[in-house]
Amino acid sequence: MSQLCSINKCTRVSRGLCDCCQQNICLQHLNEHNALLISQLNPLTDDINALGYRLQTFSIQKTNHNGREKLEQWRQDCYKKIDYLFEQKCQELDHTVNEQVSKQREELDRIHLKITELINAQEATRQDIDLLRSTLHQLQENMNEIEQTCFTINTRPLLIDDTFILIKKTPEHELDLSTLSPVDRTIHRPEGSFRSFTGNDRHLLIHQHPNLCLLDREMNVVKQTFWLYDLGNVGVQHADQIACVDNLILTQNKINIYLNTYAYWQIIDILNELENDVRIRLIFLLQKC
Template identity: 25%
Template sequence: MSKQCEAADCKRLAAALCHHCDHHVCPKHFNEHIRLIQDELHPLTDRINELLQNLTRLTLDKLLDKWLSDLEKWRDHSHQLIDNIYARKQREIQTIGDKYERNFVLHKHEQSKVIEIVKQHVNELIQEGDATYKDIEQIRMKLDNIETCLNAFQHDFVNIEIEQLKIEQDSIQVKSNMILKSIDLTILTNESKMLEAFDSSTGTLACNDQLLLLDQPSKLYLYDKELKPVGNIDWPNGLIFDYCWCQHLELFIIISHTNVFTVDVSTCEIKLIESIKPNGSFYRCTSSDNTLYISHSEDGSQINEYDLSSFEFVKRWISPKTCQLDEWIGDLRHNNTNKRFGLTIRNRSKNEFYFQIRDVQMNVISSLTIADACGLRLSLLPPYNEWLISGSCNGDCLIQITSDGKLKSRTSYNIKIRNAILFRNYILAIRTVAGLYFHEL
């Protein structure tokens, strides 16, 4: 049966499906849609010219000036901090002086009287000329007592303990996060560090610029680049299905089967997001600049969007936009740099796995079938917008995908892999059934 054109107020029969808007349209409106697409090229040309101008203006001196300016701000801030402390302590000293001024006057007067008595006694001995050794020793003892009392009074009236200001050289670290060559996983070196850890079937792993988060039974552990523990947080909320770092909030977001939590690693605070209610079983999560995305563990997996400023529901993507009814989404990651999604999808009927790159409207940009695959986890390989897929039927494979969705390499690993992520731009962190491994790239 012919469909009617879906353009507003149009009564004509549809002649084609427009892939630009996913609507059935008549020839007239199809041509209009083609013109609209062509019109979108002009803003792209303006953007290209703007990028070229920005690149032309960029110089090494300008780039370095920014960081030198930050260093200058740190110095000014440190000086200001010292000046503020100095001024505050000045006021505290003056307050003590005002408070105990009467005590000072009385003590000074009493000591003057004692000294006058001793002075008068010495003058008498001089005039009489009959001082004995015992008289001399008694006078010395009195003078020693007066001096001791005076010194103690001066010391106790205002007592200042000043610790030496400690400014470590490492308090400011100057480095570059530039990767001068593309990551090559085919020449992966032997692990430099290994940590025994409880095996997790969900294989979750995430990091920010400084710390790596690893879940263990009833605990969340944080590790630095040396694989040294720097903190742990009690976790009483059951099995974790996924977590990701949210740069917008500077928090980790964790999802269980039915709940969503945020974790602040600076305060060790775990917060339940009560506004997010399950519409099925939560499975994977990722975030963009201002949106949280959560996929569900079901055939024809849905993806829900939530506003990060309020965690209010925004939109629900369903089959067939997300995947077909006999498929489910194995993993989901968003690249904030180029605004692209990466998805691993399993087709249950064909028993096939494939990887897709999509835009923010869930339109498929590229699709790649992954042979001999199972339980695929997904992560990003910046700065070249590449993708890393970990796992296979034997769970022992690292698959590197280019930014345009082509297979770059497939590397075997000697232990069953649960997940793998790039940490601090030069460490490949691999979670296996035996523990956590760090490889320096």
Template identity: 35%
Template structure:
């Protein structure tokens, strides 16, 4: 039995079945249907032509500019490392010659002393004279060796591993909290260590009581030094000082060089029990361990001179406590505990004015005896919040909304983004590395 035409209002019965869309149409509307389909291709032609024009106009230099800056920085850092190593070996070379010359000078002084003794006593024998001649001849021989025979230097070629730099296609979202069960590296931590850790692009500094340790991207310990300056509350990396900054529970702040782990106590104009720290390019931001927390900004280029001090209600309210502070791209992320209603907030502020950009209430109940709630920045100006009391990790987008929330076992106590594609999560007993 003939089917009616599917076009609304048409009184004719269908004469054909359109195979491309499986619709029954009369002859009149078949032509209209065909023309309407043909008409939709014209905008598509315009779109593809526009895309072709845009593709032709793409500038490779502009596209690679940001990545090339990172490569240039890596090259400069490598040159700096090579130059430091070269200077070290030059100093060693000088020291070898200084030691040889000093040793020869001691021999000359000893011979001179014996000669003066013989002259004063006028009691020299033929044997004594021969001995002096032999000693002088030996000194002459050694001096000639110093002049004409250089130190032997054994060189090993500098081998470049092709895996030092990897270039990969970007991903829209590189972090999936549901896939954090597959760590590719695991490092055992001492159970008396505090969870503080900080990193630059090359190394990660962790508290490994009774030591502090530098780890590379394969979780290998490349440097370790004893630490006897109290509990480490927080640490951060300063690129302009090429050093880590560490605060303890004794109102003290330390500068730690990343190549030698040399420790230098910093003299500050302000003295407080510090709780958390973070660095921008030119400043360090510190919070003190009190209700109604203050935020201090010190200039890294002028011997840690105080720049600003924000007090309640600008820093937080008098009944609030800042548990952690993290800098990223001109902003400060604050973990704030509210005593009046036991809620926990993540707030993003301007690092220059402390104006609030957004505020997010997290599904965490404040507990004064819980571990510090930590926050770290990740790619695309997004954030991770680590809450060990309930084993939760929150992934926060740059607009202040929660992208994902998941549980992590064993309970996490801290996390940092190591380089651009490694997430390091620390628990009480272990440190795990994840590829993003």
């Protein structure tokens, strides 16, 4: 005996297994189910077209804008460091020659003054003339050496490591702390230590109650001095610069120093006298909260 259609109240004979509902149904219901499936293709086509348009109008430059800005800032910072070292060495080179020239000029002025005095006095001895000639000859020899001065400049190639810049996709407006590198150093700070600090390529300046401490790259205290001032109440004198300070993340009573991470800080400048009457320019970075 033939099997009836599985659709409720349908008395027609089933003609096959429907791929959609996995039931044995009649030819009419098979056609209806097939038409229902076909009707769902048009919305899918619309969705595909919409995605295609979004892909066509997608701007890589706009998406990568912030990332490119950070890379450009890194490049400019590197250029500044190179330019600073270049200018420093140029000044050192000029200073070496200027020092010799200044000594030569002082001696020449002295001899010229001596000759002028002898001429004005209309009186000179053979010893005066011999001494002047000897001194002038020595100055000529010195000038020859100055004019022929040459320097040996030993330079080393600037090695750029690809790991200086690490790129990893993270959700927008979200900082994934699990992507941070392992802790490189940990500084334990006493209660009462202020959060303000600053650093450069060689040193880190922090407040470890009750002292202001200068640390080297190994986090050893190089120098410290007793500090009476409340860094939390320091007046802002220069807040129009934003510094990108890498490798520093604050916790409650210690600073965990990570590699290849960035935090934004506001720069303020203060001047104060430390021990030995040495005037040092301190740049404190206050965390933007």
